[in-house]
Every structure is written in structure tokens, then in C-alpha cells.
Amino acid sequence: MKDLIGSAGTVGGLLLRFFQFTFAFISFCVxxxxxxxxxxxxxxxxxxxMVFQCMWSLAIGLLDGYALLTGRRLQNSLLVSLFVVGDWVTSTMTFAAACSAAGITVLIDNDLSECGPNHCSRFEAAVAMAFLGWITISLSFFFSFWVLASR
Amino acid sequence: MKDLIGSAGTVGGLLLRFFQFTFAFISFCVxxxxxxxxxxxxxxxxxxxMVFQCMWSLAIGLLDGYALLTGRRLQNSLLVSLFVVGDWVTSTMTFAAACSAAGITVLIDNDLSECGPNHCSRFEAAVAMAFLGWITISLSFFFSFWVLASR
Known part of the structure; x- marks a missing residue:
């Protein structure tokens, strides 16, 4: 299997996990x-x-860190398949959550114009962070899938 | 490139396009x-x-039909890249639309319990069809991506 920038066990992969965790954590807190x-x-x-994405990204991030420190490669078929499935499930969940929350935020803000009694800006911030989390986890998914398909 | 069941220019691919078009068309009509x-x-x-998905699936379905009738293979890199990008964009749009509509339907039905004056069953049917459309277009995307990555 080829070693791809951003795939599991590389510095790029670890960075992607860090951003996923950070965005999901901010979205959760907001x-x-x-x-x-x-x-x-x-x-x-x-x-x-967001809780699920935090846990997944933290777990795989720790694994990436371990692989980098010990110089191991995380490229066997079974492990990459696990990353592909896990990243796909997590990214789909995150995207679904971000879209449904965005739909409701737009409903409150645009369609009903009831931002006064609600916290539109906080809803928007949480949704935006969730979308950023989704973009970063989608990148992880694409890298893992590419590594799996091109082995 | 390998010829994969369900990839562009195969009977499986044509069937997937047919189902995508049908689900999107029903969702649109409802x-x-x-x-x-x-x-x-x-x-x-x-x-x-749903209009976008109908147009995309119809266009690629016609191309699949043409390829099957004339015995051509739709496997050159540029064409498969186009399918990958198009399928990804379409499936993401469909999923985002289905999730945001589902969020609002759940809000009306569960959270506000205002199904009486609204048409919850029709909203639910439209959302369900959109999700089925998303599943079939995701399959098309995976097949195209696999073909592209494993060339």
C-alpha cells in the first residue's frame, strides 16, 4: 500500500484528527x-x-501518535478497512447532524424570524463548527479509502 | 481499469441510475x-x-444506455473522474437536503406535536424517498471512486 499524506499513521493524519476533535469539541461546547x-x-x-466524533478522532489520533513515535506503519488491510468504515460512519453522522441543525436554524432565523427569543448566533456557530469537523473527517475518509482501493 | 458491477457503462450502473431517478422524482412530486x-x-x-438529482441521474443513465447499446466502455480516467465528482456533489446535496427536511419534520411531529394542521405523512414520505435516492447515488459514487482509485 502507498503511504499517502493525511492517511493513518502520518503527521498529516494526526493533524486532521486534531482538527476534527477540536471542531467537534467547540461545536459540542457551544x-x-x-x-x-x-x-x-x-x-x-x-x-x-459531536461526542461520537470527539471519541473517534481522539482514539485514532492517539493511535496515529503511537505509530509515529514507534515508527510503525498502520497500513494493513484490516486496519485500513476499519478506518474507512469508522470514518464513513462518523462523517455521515456528523454531516446529518449538521444539516438537520442547520435546517432548524434557518427555519428559526429566516422563515419564522424568531431570532429574538432564541440564540441564533450560537446555533449558527455550533453548526459551522460541525461542518468544519465534517470537512476534516471527510478528508480522512478519502485518504483511507484511496489507500484501501489502491493497494 | 477493472470493470465493476454497478460502475458506469454496466447494466448494474444503469439500474442504479434508474432507481436514483425514480426515488428523486417521487420525492419531488410528493x-x-x-x-x-x-x-x-x-x-x-x-x-x-431532487430536480438536480433527477437531471444528473437521467443524463448519466442515458450515457450508460448508449454505452451498453454500442458496446463502448466508459472507463477512461477523465470520464470516471467526472462521474466521481458529479456523484459526490449530487449525493452530498441530496443527503443535506434529506437531513435538513428530516430535522424540520421531526421538529413539527415530535417536538411541537403540530402534525394536525401540517402534512407530516407527506413530508415523511418525501424525506424517505430522498434518503433512498441518496443510498443509490452513494453506491454509484463508491463504484466510480473504486474504479478510479484501483486503475
Whole structure:
């Protein structure tokens, strides 16, 4: 298998995991500080998806760090398949959560114009961070999938 | 390049395009028959995304049919790259539209319990069809990406 910038066990891969974790963590923190966010299912789902992304990115980030420190290569078929499936599931969950929360934010902001009593700017910030998290985890997915397909 | 079941220019590929078009067309028809759907941005976006998916799937489906009838192979790098990018853009748009519409449907149905004056069952049907459309176009994307990566 080729070693690709950004694939598992490289400095690029570790950086991508770091950004994924950071964006997901900020999104989580912003959303849980909004009072009453839990009355909307989509916002609860966003929080759950961000927790899941934090855990996944942290776990694989630690594995990347270990591989870099010990000089091991994380390129066997089984491991790369695990990264592909895990990244796909996580990125799909994150994207679904970001889109549904974005739909509701646009509904409150544009369609109903009820930003006054709500916290539109915080919802928007949480959604934006979730989208950034999705972009970085999609990159990880593409690199892993490319490594798997081109072996 | 390997010829993969479901990739462009195969019977499997043509069938996938047919299902994509059908699901997107049903979703579009169900949504536009709901009076006042256009007052919600996410539902307008769903309609736009379904129109886009219909056009894309029809165009590539016709190309697949032509390739099958004339016995040509649609496997050169440039063409497969075009399929990969097009399928990715279309599937992302469809998924985003389905998720944001699903978020609003759940908000109306579960969180606000206002299904009475609204058309929850039709919203749900349109969203379900959009998700089915997304699954079939994702399959097309994976096959094209695999063909591109394994050349």
C-alpha cells in the first residue's frame, strides 16, 4: 500500500484528527451552553454526533501518535478497512447532524424570524463548527479509502 | 481499469441510475403537492436537490444506455473522474437536503406535536424517498471512486 499524506499513521493524519476533535469539541461546547437546546431533537442529535466524533478522532489520533513515535506503519488491510468504515460512519453522522441543525436554524432565523427569543448566533456557530469537523473527517475518509482501493 | 458491477457503462450502473431517478422524482412530486411547502427554506432546498438529482441521474443513465447499446466502455480516467465528482456533489446535496427536511419534520411531529394542521405523512414520505435516492447515488459514487482509485 502507498503511504499517502493525511492517511493513518502520518503527521498529516494526526493533524486532521486534531482538527476534527477540536471542531467537534467547540461545536459540542457551544450547543450545550444554549439553555433549552434539548427541546429540539435535531440539536440533541448534534450533541450526540459531536461526542461520537470527539471519541473517534481522539482514539485514532492517539493511535496515529503511537505509530509515529514507534515508527510503525498502520497500513494493513484490516486496519485500513476499519478506518474507512469508522470514518464513513462518523462523517455521515456528523454531516446529518449538521444539516438537520442547520435546517432548524434557518427555519428559526429566516422563515419564522424568531431570532429574538432564541440564540441564533450560537446555533449558527455550533453548526459551522460541525461542518468544519465534517470537512476534516471527510478528508480522512478519502485518504483511507484511496489507500484501501489502491493497494 | 477493472470493470465493476454497478460502475458506469454496466447494466448494474444503469439500474442504479434508474432507481436514483425514480426515488428523486417521487420525492419531488410528493413535496410539491404539499400546499405552502415553499414557506420553509429546507423544503425548497429538498425540491431543488431532487430536480438536480433527477437531471444528473437521467443524463448519466442515458450515457450508460448508449454505452451498453454500442458496446463502448466508459472507463477512461477523465470520464470516471467526472462521474466521481458529479456523484459526490449530487449525493452530498441530496443527503443535506434529506437531513435538513428530516430535522424540520421531526421538529413539527415530535417536538411541537403540530402534525394536525401540517402534512407530516407527506413530508415523511418525501424525506424517505430522498434518503433512498441518496443510498443509490452513494453506491454509484463508491463504484466510480473504486474504479478510479484501483486503475
Amino acid at each position: 450547543m450545550v451552553t444554549v439553555p433549552g437546546f434539548s427541546s429540539v431533537t435535531a440539536f440533541c442529535y448534534l450533541v450526540a454526533a | 413535496m410539491v403537492t404539499v400546499p405552502g411547502f415553499s414557506s420553509v427554506t429546507a423544503f425548497c432546498y429538498l425540491v431543488a436537490a
